[in-house]
Amino acid sequence: MAGPFELVDVHLEDAVRECHQISAAYGTEIRMRSADVLHVALLDQINADLFVTRDRDQHATALRRGFASQLVY
Numbered sequence: 423m424a425g426p427f428e429l430v431d432v433h434l435e436d437a438v439r440e441c442h443q444i445s446a447a448y449g450t451e452i453r454m455r456s457a458d459v460l461h462v463a464l465l466d467q468i469n470a471d472l473f474v475t476r477d478r479d480q481h482a483t484a485l486r487r488g489f490a491s492q493l494v495y
Contacts, residue, residue, distance in 0.1 A: 430468045437463045448486055453479045465489050 440463035445454060458480040465473055465484065473484045473491040484491035 432464055432467045437467065440464075440466065444483065444487065448483060452482050452486070454483060455479075458483065462487060462489070 437460060441456070441459045444459050444463060448454070458477060461475075462473075462480065462483045465487070471490065473481075473489050474494060475481050475484070475491065476494055478493060481491050481493040
């Protein structure tokens with residue numbers, strides 16, 4: 423039985439480079455933890471329609487990167 427999720431291959435080296443770019447661009451404006459930055463960095467690779475998070479800073483970072491993001495409480 424298939425669900426709404428699919429397994430997508432990601433490239434860690436590309437994600438790490440993207441993490442560096444995100445941190446350099448927004449690190450002084452938005453509080454970022456390494457796992458949060460990695461999640462946002464992977465959005466480009468997985469071609470996500472919507473990013474859903476409970477973390478305000480992660481939500482702000484995703485929005486600044488141009489992704490659709492929904493903050494849930």
